[in-house]
Amino acid sequence: MTKEIVVSGIRPTGNLHLGNYLGAISNFVKMQHDYTCYFFIADYHSLTTHPNPTDIHNHVKQALVEYLACGLNPELCTLYVQSDLPQIPELYMMLNMHAYKGELERVASFKEKARTQPDNINAGLLTYPVLMAADILIHKATKVPVGKDQEQHLEMARTFGNRFNRIYQKEIFPEPYAFNYGSELVKIPGLQGGGKMSKSDGDASVIKLNDSADQIRKKITKAVTDNTPLEPNTPPSVAVQNLLDLMKVVSEKEKLMHFTAAYANCNIRYGDLKKELAEDMIAFLAPIREKIIEFQSDEKLLSHIVKLGKEKAHESADKTLMECREAIGFKKF
Numbered sequence: 001m002t003k004e005i006v007v008s009g010i011r012p013t014g015n016l017h018l019g020n021y022l023g024a025i026s027n028f029v030k031m032q033h034d035y036t037c038y039f040f041i042a043d044y045h046s047l048t049t050h051p052n053p054t055d056i057h058n059h060v061k062q063a064l065v066e067y068l069a070c071g072l073n074p075e076l077c078t079l080y081v082q083s084d085l086p087q088i089p090e091l092y093m094m095l096n097m098h099a100y101k102g103e104l105e106r107v108a109s110f111k112e113k114a115r116t117q118p119d120n121i122n123a124g125l126l127t128y129p130v131l132m133a134a135d136i137l138i139h140k141a142t143k144v145p146v147g148k149d150q151e152q153h154l155e156m157a158r159t160f161g162n163r164f165n166r167i168y169q170k171e172i173f174p175e176p177y178a179f180n181y182g183s184e185l186v187k188i189p190g191l192q193g194g195g196k197m198s199k200s201d202g203d204a205s206v207i208k209l210n211d212s213a214d215q216i217r218k219k220i221t222k223a224v225t226d227n228t229p230l231e232p233n234t235p236p237s238v239a240v241q242n243l244l245d246l247m248k249v250v251s252e253k254e255k256l257m258h259f260t261a262a263y264a265n266c267n268i269r270y271g272d273l274k275k276e277l278a279e280d281m282i283a284f285l286a287p288i289r290e291k292i293i294e295f296q297s298d299e300k301l302l303s304h305i306v307k308l309g310k311e312k313a314h315e316s317a318d319k320t321l322m323e324c325r326e327a328i329g330f331k332k333f
């Protein structure tokens with residue numbers, strides 16, 4: 001039986017954090033065993049914000065290193081850099097001919113960007129969903145592991161794929177859908193008492209995968225807590241619950257039970273809670289951090305991995321593009 005095809009793109013936006021790892025990447029790592037997976041670093045997409053050439057290379061390298069350190073295995077999945085695949089912009093161009101200004105202007109992510117960066121509302125930003133559709137359709141993927149915020153883009157990928165099939169009367173593209181293991185979405189809280197851990201909340205709120213032991217200790221020591229409760233069995237405030245939730249992820253069950261009970265009995269010592277949480281967090285992330293350091297210095301291996309990914313991705317992309325060119329009527333002389 002042929003396995004279903006999975007595609008997901010990762011924007012190279014600097015260091016990954018614990019939330020990215022547990023909410024997204026650990027999913028990718030699992031999927032590579034069950035499906036034919038294509039994971040890529042979306043550097044074409046990052047051009048909408050006009051990064052400088054040095055930054056772009058460093059960010060792509062960092063993303064690659066961190067994904068490998070988290071367990072993406074280039075022998076189990078195809079891991080490539082988007083700009084190594086010129087087939088993607090060719091398909092993007094074809095799809096653009098049947099993508100309309102009206103529908104693109106209604107996309108939530110475009111409206112948001114147009115509002116926050118009014119001086120740079122470029123055509124690439126408007127057609128971001130078309131490029132994303134090309135990323136997915138080029139490998140004929142049916143499953144796309146992404147967060148909730150990407151649902152609308154997925155819907156557009158289905159629209160553009162179906163439209164192409166209909167116009168050129170060929171069943172080239174299957175319908176891609178957003179995918180998640182299990183029904184419960186993981187939400188890792190931040191350290192500053194807010195909702196989910198997110199890089200937009202600033203450095204103090206996130207634990208990055210390449211934070212040193214010292215940085216982790218400092219961040220957790222400074223995490224927001226609350227007064228010790230006065231009444232037994234008071235429900236913990238959001239900030240305290242966040243720390244207990246992090247403990248649930250990285251510590252032994254008994255430890256979590258101990259601090260939960262201490263809170264309920266009004267004798268919790270936040271200093272102790274933070275100390276234990278920090279040490280367990282450091283131990284939890286140590287293997288990833290060690291691998292980050294290892295991969296970072298192995299330019300030869302990285303270049304081999306990127307080359308391998310490029311070759312594998314080209315094969316699948318060429319096949320699809322041939323079908324599209326033929327359907328459109330481009331013929332060899």
Ligand code: ADP
Nearest residue numbers: 019020023024146147186187188196197198199
């Ligand atoms: P950020 O919010 O830091 O900007 P992104 O939006 O780039 O992170 O998210 C990349 C991926 O990581 C998405 O699939 C998202 O669902 C997942 N993710 C990010 N933060 C968390 C979190 N705190 N808990 C669980 N998953 C998360």
Ligand code: TRP
Nearest residue numbers: 007008009010011042132135146
């Ligand atoms: N738009 C996605 C994000 O912002 C990244 C992305 C680009 C992507 N192309 C993709 C995700 C294709 C899945 C499939 O996170």
